[in-house]
Amino acid sequence: MRTRSHRLDGHDVHEHTLTVPLDHTGATPGTIEVFAREIVRDGGADRPRLVWFQGGPGNRANRPASIGGWLDRALQEYRVVLLDQRGTGRSTPADRQTLAELDTVGQAAYLAHFRADSIVADAEALRLALGEQPWTVLGQSYGGFIATAYLSRAPHGLREVLITAGLPALSGPADEVYRLTFAQTARRNAAFFARYPGDAVTVAEVAGQLREHEERLPTGEALSVSRFLQVGISLGSSTGFDSLHYLLEDPFVTVGGKRRLRERFLREVGDVVSFAANPLYAVLHETIYAQGALSDGATSWAAHRVRQSLPEFDPDADRPLLTGEHIFPWQLAEDPALVPLREAADLLANREDFPALYDPEALAGNEVPVAAAIYHDDMFVPRQLSLATAESIRGLRPLVTNEYQHDGVRVDGYRLLDRLLTMLRR
Incomplete structure (x- = not known):
């Protein structure tokens, strides 16, 4: 040593x-x-x-x-x-x-x-x-x-x-963890929007902008609705309501007569949703629940599977809810820091024989x-x-x-x- x-x-x-x-x-x-x-x-x-x-x-x-x-x-x-x-x-x-x-x-x-x-x-x-x-x-x-x-x-x-x-x-499947965390995330969304009712409108407007127009993060990639909604991870911290409110307070600017997302807003969103500083968080996240027979085999992207059963978290909803500490397979195709590891992450998510922890x-x-x-x-x-x-x-x-x-x-x-x-x- x-x-x-x-x-x-x-x-x-x-x-x-x-x-x-x-x-x-x-x-x-x-x-x-x-x-x-x-x-x-x-x-x-x-x-x-x-x-x-x-x-x-x-x-x-x-x-x-x-x-x-x-x-x-x-x-x-x-x-x-x-x-x-x-x-x-x-x-x-x-x-x-x-x-x-x-x-x-x-x-x-x-x-x-x-x-x-x-x-x-x-x-x-x-x-x-x-x-x-x-x-x-x-x-x-x-x-x-x-x-x-x-x-x-x-x-x-x-x-x-x-x-x-x-x-x-x-023990138990990762699905059970995510059913509970999505439920608590929904409650935190409700509490946040009750404190800041206008932010529900802002989230819907930003989501609409991303559906209709290409907006790019400072790192170059297009920002999707689903990835934007991951700013909801802030809801899990004690000061997260206020920091998220400040992020959402002025997201738009008019340029050449067209409505666009502000560069500052895109930079701040990018800081929240990027895994450049900690790629293993995304790549290994679901493996923390994988224990072979004790976890019913592979996790197989459990958070993504559970989200698909919850219409309130659908990114195409009129007022979609923000997500929390959830990792989805599409993230590894959208985040430049994760793209080279996306296939390895998929192999890990589908591995059935991880030993019990x-x-x-x-x-x-x-x-x-x-x-x-x-x-x-x-x-x-x-x-x-x-x-x-x-x-x-x-x-x-x-x-x-x-x-x-x-x-x-x-x-x-x-x-x-x-x-x-x-x-x-x-």
């Missing part, structure tokens, strides 16, 4: 790079690098470590310019390790550039090693390289899925587990202290499935609340982490 260090705001920062197998089972040759940034508060060199798994999949770890929120609270008791999950950040990247030399089958085979089971194995390799005893895990959203896989696959490496907005269903028997006998925050109105991780999983993990202490949207750890991280730690140690 290679390590470089510097100082940040009264803290030592150690940047670790570790070489790990591409396939921890040994069946496929090759290695990749995994990067982690460790932050140690002055006077805290002897503290145990906490590893952070951020949401995703396919997002790199936080890059803190200053210390605040959950990180500030964590550093009172831990050395904090911010792990760039494989394929992201300074870990060996996996994107259209790095995978260009592989054919479609090779891309899919390579990316099949980038799920939660491999991330858990990477974390264990890092823990051992650091000489760490069992450590604490804090997982947000998809990070909670990883933490649950960790409890299933390597509980010996865990001292305690904290999860925010990220308890996954342990969670072990219900191991979780039922769990001995690791676990506390999890479950948000009643979460648009991305359905509370119904999270509550069932909470009951299936022995000793888990749930915090069920309607105080937060999905980003509770971002907006109130210090207090939220403090509450979970207090619950864990009663």
Whole structure:
């Protein structure tokens, strides 16, 4: 392992790079690098470590310019390790550039090693390289899925587990997840348009403009109605209503006597719907629900299939609803960052033999202290499935609340982490 260090705001920062197998089972040759940034508060060199798994999949770890929120609270008791999950950040990247030399089958085979089971194995390799005893895990959203896989696959490496907005269903088809998330997304649409009634008209007008006239994003591709409707992902955050309202407040301009979408509006929409910064989020998204027989085989683009049964989300509707955290196959043909990976993504979506990520028997006998925050109105991780999983993990202490949207750890991280730690140690 290679390590470089510097100082940040009264803290030592150690940047670790570790070489790990591409396939921890040994069946496929090759290695990749995994990067982690460790932050140690002055006077805290002897503290145990906490590893952070951020949401995703396919997002790199936080890059803190200053210390605040959950990180500030964590550093009172831990050395904090911010792990760039494989394929992201300074870990060996996996994107259209790095995978260009592989054919479609090779891309899919390579990316099949980038799920939660491999991330858990990477974390264990890092823990051992650091000489760490069992450590604490804090997982947000998809990070909670990883933490649950960790409890299933390597509980010996865990001292305690904290999860925010990220308890996954342990089994069952992805369709059930999407039926629930679409229902909650519809409720968030209703609440948003009740607060800003004029925005329902604006969304319909923008959709009409896109049906009748070609409008191009700054990256060059034509913007479709379906892709525009994905700005609804903002509805799942605590400040999303207002940020979405500001995006929609003045989308049109008249040019040469013709109505067009403003360049600024197109740029802002592009910033929301592009996956250039995190392509694995789109390519691997449905694989997080794939567990072979435990998930009834392949996901086969479950979000797309469920959407087709919901006329209120039809992009051709007079007033179509905005979509949320849903990935559709056509996106990989429309987003330039995803086009070279679209066939590999289709192979992954139709793969039937992904191994199980969670072990219900191991979780039922769990001995690791676990506390999890479950948000009643979460648009991305359905509370119904999270509550069932909470009951299936022995000793888990749930915090069920309607105080937060999905980003509770971002907006109130210090207090939220403090509450979970207090619950864990009663």
